[in-house]
Structure formats: C-alpha cells, structure tokens
Amino acid sequence: MTEPTTAAADQDFPPDVVIADTVRWLEKAVIGLNLCPFAKGVHTKGQIHYVVSEATDAEGVAEDLHRELEALAEANPEKRDTTLLILPQALLDFLDFNDFLEIADAMVEELDLGGILQVASFHPQFQFEGTEVDDVTNCTNRSPYPTLHLLREDSIDKAVEAFPEAETIYERNMEVLEKIGIEGWLDLDVGPRCPVTGHGAAKGV
Template sequence: MTLLTPDAAREAQVVADTRRWLERAVIGLNLCPFAKSVYVKNQVHFVVDFGTEPEALLSTLEAELRALAQADPAERDTTLLVLPDALSDFLDFNDFLGWADEVLERLALDGELQIASFHPQFQFAGTRPDDISNCTNRGPYPTLHLLREASIDRAVEVFPEAELIYERNIETLERLGHEGWAALDVEAHRTTP
C-alpha cells in the first residue's frame, strides 16, 4: 500500500473534484457537447498549481500553453489548469484572465489555442450572484481550460448551431434549479493545505 504525501493527497482530491464536476455537470448535463469525446479518450490533461502569486501562475500557464501546442492532439487535446489556492475572488480571477490572454498573444498562440475559464463564483454580467445561469461556468476551483482552436472547429462541424449551446444550457439549469445543482455534488471537497 502506497501512502500519498500531503501535497499528493491534496492534488489527488483536486483532480477528483474536477473530474466529478466534468462527469456530473459538464458531461452529465451536456453543458458542453464536445467534452465527452475527449474525456473518454483520456485526452484531457489535468494540472494542479497550488501557487498563489499571479506571476508564478502565469509562468505555469505559459509552460502549459507551450506543452499543449507541442503535444500530439491524439494524446492531449485539452488541458485543465486548476488553481485551488489562488484567485478565490471572482473579480481578481477576471483580472487575471486579461493577463492570461496577454501570455497567449505573446507566445503567438492566439488563433491556435484559446483559454476558457471556470470559477466557483462565476457571474455573467447583468445577472445576480445566485442566478442559476451562472452555474454553466462554475467549477469547483478557479480553472483555466486551455483548448485547441482546431478542436473547436471540428466540434462546430458536428454541432453547427454552437451559438445555441449557451441558451440550451440556461434552460437545462433553470429546469434543474438550485436544489438539483446542489444534488450533483460538484463543489470542492477541500482538504486542509
């Protein structure tokens, strides 16, 4: 029997929480019709960074963007960079996304890769914090989803009315309601750092 170090145990919990959210919410509710195929083929790479300083997180982001760009898409189609100890305030996270996009542009990878985001307190402009529609972009931890533009293009060919996904997701969540969302148990199951 192998015992995990405290850091390894925390990382395993963060990845387990993220997988549960993917399986139950993103794939289970079909919030992203493109997610299931890459997930079942084990083409999703999980990276957990316990850092808290934006500069260090941007360095990790840069390394992961480079790694994804160089990886064989059949092996790694997408990366989830999970930041469990950083950017807990959604407005700080939103500011960080601007810096993340600057890294993407500096690496000349915009047009090849893009960054999507998820956050436990995600809130669309013009909504109340408790609007169920915000759950479409709520994950257990602040997370950057690094994905290939080519994958998006292929997915849109299969699902040509991709612009309707957002509206369909809101309808799904409104039917589910807050109780139904809570029953999915997709929140973080935090262990002590």
C-alpha cells in the same frame, strides 16, 4: 486520463482530491447535463491533461500558464487535446480571476499561439454581468476550483462542424439550469470535497 502535473501542493489541497473533484464536476455537470457537447469525446479518450497548480498569486499562475500553453502546443493532439489548469490556492476572488484573463489572452499572443490555442475559464464564484449571485444560470460556468481551460482552435473548429447549431448551446444551458434550479445543482454535489470527511462543500461538510 493523462497523468496529472503537480509540484509540492499544499496538504490542504492534495492533487488527487483536487483532480477527483474536477473530474466529478466534469462527469456529473458538464457531461451529465450536456453543458458542453464536445467534452465527452476528449474525456472518454483520455485526452484531457489535468494540472494542479501550487501557485498562490497571479505571478505564480502566469508562470504555470506559460509552461502549460507551450506544453499543449508541442503535444500530440491525439494524446493531449486540452488542458485544465486548476488553481486551488490562487485567484479565489472572482474579480481577481476575471482580471487575470486579460493576462492570459495577452500571453497567448506573446507566445505566437493566437489562432492556435485559446484560454477559457471556470470559477466557483462565476457570475454573468447583470445577474444575482444566486442566479442558477451562473452555474453553467462554475467549477469546484478556479480553472483555466486551454483549448486548441482546430479542435473547436472540428467540434463546431460536427455540431452545426453550436450557437444555441448557451441558450440551451440556461434553460437546463433554470429547469433543475439551484437545489438541483446542489444535489449534483460537484463542489470541492473535504479531504477529511469526503463531503462536498456544496452540500455542507
């Protein structure tokens, strides 16, 4: 794991706790349920860069995203393959977060990084269009905190080559979540962890 980047984060969201929450979600949900077959390799090799943003609004997030896109583009892929920009204090409303993704995509193009990098997203309130809030399939894209995932296009292409049935991942993930149900998801305990009690929010503090 690379060293986290953080400014003077609010005491309610200690960077080490935020990163620990995110790593736990990655290990128990994303890798544990095999929601992304490509995640284990970069995690095991320590090629994921975790950044805890101190931003509290979209403008601050945009500044952090601009910096991290440029940093990832310049970094050695062997040392930093991907970046998770974690937003514990910003874009907490899913609709606001969803709207920001247009800004993120536009920024990639403005930096001439189209075809080189892309931005994926995860959110605690993620909801697919046409689903109910408590539909367990929404959990495929739910993370402890709003998170922007900065990826290299080359890495995606290589991963798809190694996993020729990549287009089936989405359907498989839906089946996995439906099988374990919402209780099974909550039992994973991958929500934000209270820094005082150490309990996960998903299980109740």
